[in-house]
Amino acid sequence: MKPSIPKGTRDFSPTEVANRTYIINTIKTAFETFGFQPIETPSFEKSSTLMGKYGEEGDRLIFKILNSGNFFYEKDSIDLPESYEKLKFNSLDDLESKEKIELNRFTNRISGKALRYDLTVPFARYVVQHQNEITFPFKRYQVQPVWRADRPQKGRFREFYQCDADVVGSKSLWQEVEFIQLYDTVFTQLGLAETTIKINNRKILSGIAEVIGAQDKLIDFTVALDKLDKIGQEKVETEMLSKGITSAAIQKVQPLFSFDGNNQENLDALAKMLTTSEEGTKGVEELRFVINSISELGLQSASLEVDVTLARGLNYYTGAIFEVSAPKGVKMGSIGGGGRYDDLTGIFGMKDVSGVGISFGLDRIYLVLEELGLFKTVALPKPKVMFVNFGENEALYCMKAISQLRVKGIKSELFPDAAKMKKQMNYANKREIEFVVIVGSQEIENDEFTLKNMVSGEQSKCSLLELIQTLL
RNA sequence: GUGGUUGUAGCUCAGUUGGUUAGAGCGUCGGUUUGUGGUACCGAAAGUCGUGGGUUCGAGCCCCAUCUUCCACCCCA
Numbered sequence: 001m002k003p004s005i006p007k008g009t010r011d012f013s014p015t016e017v018a019n020r021t022y023i024i025n026t027i028k029t030a031f032e033t034f035g036f037q038p039i040e041t042p043s044f045e046k047s048s049t050l051m052g053k054y055g056e057e058g059d060r061l062i063f064k065i066l067n068s069g070n071f072f073y074e075k076d077s078i079d080l081p082e083s084y085e086k087l088k089f090n091s092l093d094d095l096e097s098k099e100k101i102e103l104n105r106f107t108n109r110i111s112g113k114a115l116r117y118d119l120t121v122p123f124a125r126y127v128v129q130h131q132n133e134i135t136f137p138f139k140r141y142q143v144q145p146v147w148r149a150d151r152p153q154k155g156r157f158r159e160f161y162q163c164d165a166d167v168v169g170s171k172s173l174w175q176e177v178e179f180i181q182l183y184d185t186v187f188t189q190l191g192l193a194e195t196t197i198k199i200n201n202r203k204i205l206s207g208i209a210e211v212i213g214a215q216d217k218l219i220d221f222t223v224a225l226d227k228l229d230k231i232g233q234e235k236v237e238t239e240m241l242s243k244g245i246t247s248a249a250i251q252k253v254q255p256l257f258s259f260d261g262n263n264q265e266n267l268d269a270l271a272k273m274l275t276t277s278e279e280g281t282k283g284v285e286e287l288r289f290v291i292n293s294i295s296e297l298g299l300q301s302a303s304l305e306v307d308v309t310l311a312r313g314l315n316y317y318t319g320a321i322f323e324v325s326a327p328k329g330v331k332m333g334s335i336g337g338g339g340r341y342d343d344l345t346g347i348f349g350m351k352d353v354s355g356v357g358i359s360f361g362l363d364r365i366y367l368v369l370e371e372l373g374l375f376k377t378v379a380l381p382k383p384k385v386m387f388v389n390f391g392e393n394e395a396l397y398c399m400k401a402i403s404q405l406r407v408k409g410i411k412s413e414l415f416p417d418a419a420k421m422k423k424q425m426n427y428a429n430k431r432e433i434e435f436v437v438i439v440g441s442q443e444i445e446n447d448e449f450t451l452k453n454m455v456s457g458e459q460s461k462c463s464l465l466e467l468i469q470t471l472l
Numbered sequence: 473g474u475g476g477u478u479g480u481a482g483c484u485c486a487g488u489u490g491g492u493u494a495g496a497g498c499g500u501c502g503g504u505u506u507g508u509g510g511u512a513c514c515g516a517a518a519g520u521c522g523u524g525g526g527u528u529c530g531a532g533c534c535c536c537a538u539c540u541u542c543c544a545c546c547c548c549a
Contacts, residue, residue, distance in 0.1 A: 361549030425509035
């Protein structure tokens with residue numbers, strides 16, 4: 001039987017761990033530079049904490065944990081609900097609400113826990129649960145794995161790391177400004193030039209829906225608009241008409257079709273278009289504040305771009321929406337995302353606490369850096385010196401010296417077996433260990449060591465003191 | 473969840489229209505060299521051809537199912 005790991009999971013080699021640690025440390029250092037503090041939460045939560053927070057699609061992707069116990073034993077046995085039979089021949093939508101409740105109750109009996117789906121909802125739970133210990137505004141960061149029962153593909157895994165930074169308890173738009181700076185800082189330090197930070201505002205999307213007179217058509221509208229540079233204005237309008245958006249409505253939002261990437265002009269066009277919508281106008285003002293502040297402060301390597309088709313996280317974002325795309329030419333989805341949610345803790349009973357945050361997708365950033373060859377050669381942890389093992393007496397003599405070296409902080413090890421010289425040298429060579437110490441009866445007699453430099457091939461005899469001095 | 477794709481030695485891959493005993497390179501181990509690595513030469517071990525069924529005198533190759541890989545859609549990091 002060949003051993004293997006579950007679909008969508010990965011093993012990491014020493015080199016990969018070193019590279020991942022490098023990325024994580026860069027992100028964590030930036031987080032702390034911006035004043036965030038770390039927290040951690042459990043890898044699994046109660047199902048009730050997670051279910052219903054990510055929309056219907058999200059619920060499907062949550063990994064549920066089976067309760068302990070054997071449901072077929074007499075004493076633990078659970079009867080299948082009657083509506084289960086009906087479900088075999090009907091879709092969920094055909095069931096009566098009473099039957100759905102019965103099914104949910106059954107699910108709760110067999111599964112009450114689920115793996116963390118993201119870091120934002122557990123954070124909201126944390127804030128509500130610890131509200132009396134927290135000083136607001138609370139700035140926390142969190143770097144932990146999350147799990148999704150998704151089908152794997154390029155840059156998509158079932159277990160992956162998110163690196164989140166969020167602020168709760170402040171409605172200040174300076175937070176949005178700082179998060180853009182934070183993105184810029186991290187990607188600049190990673191050498192990932194020319195990332196694009198796309199920004200939108202939920203209030204603008206609501207405003208557009210108001211102007212076209214159809215709140216429920218907003219998704220269809222943005223999806224169609226998103227295709228503008230691929231299929232052209234004419235086909236986009238055709239698609240909108242086919243989705244039931246009137247041509248009068250399309251006329252009202254004509255400026256959207258002539259966006260040219262200049263943020264100021266785009267903002268002006270949006271403002272003009274949304275004058276009749278109070279909420280839309282508010283959104284434009286918010287966006288303008290962020291854009292103007294950033295253009296005053298400047299960015300190192302990223303560019304900030306208004307993108308009205310950005311409609312991610314529509315379920316919970318209420319203000320700014322962020323998404324970071326990889327440098328042009330790299331085929332990869334977003335490597336980061338985030339936004340403002342005015343009432344996230346509301347679902348856990350704590351009203352009127354505004355939050356805003358961003359996330360870095362570690363695994364995708366890894367893939368992008370790898371594709372662009374941006375990993376610096378990370379030094380793998382390895383000993384500086386290896387002692388050849390000739391037998392019990394020699395090994396003991398070596399271990400005494402090794403203890404001294406380790407006290408001095410010199411990474412050193414003894415080859416564990418008295419194997420053939422060739423094998424031992426080969427091992428040192430493969431691991432690219434810089435020095436080898438050879439001790440036989442002769443060296444023991446003279447109380448000395450033979451030190452060999454594996455790069456130059458030179459070797460000489462020396463005392464313990466000289467050994468330490470050379471290796472330090 | 474929908475559609476496509478992949479699986480042969482530890483790794484990367486050959487394997488003809490279905491036909492004896494499934495090959496190579498790299499790696500591993502041993503030897504040339506019992507206190508000296510990288511190079512060279514010689515040799516060896518290693519595979520239930522993803523798994524389970526089926527067709528056939530005969531299947532790595534054809535059919536079905538299933539798992540896995542990768543990719544697109546949806547959605548997302």
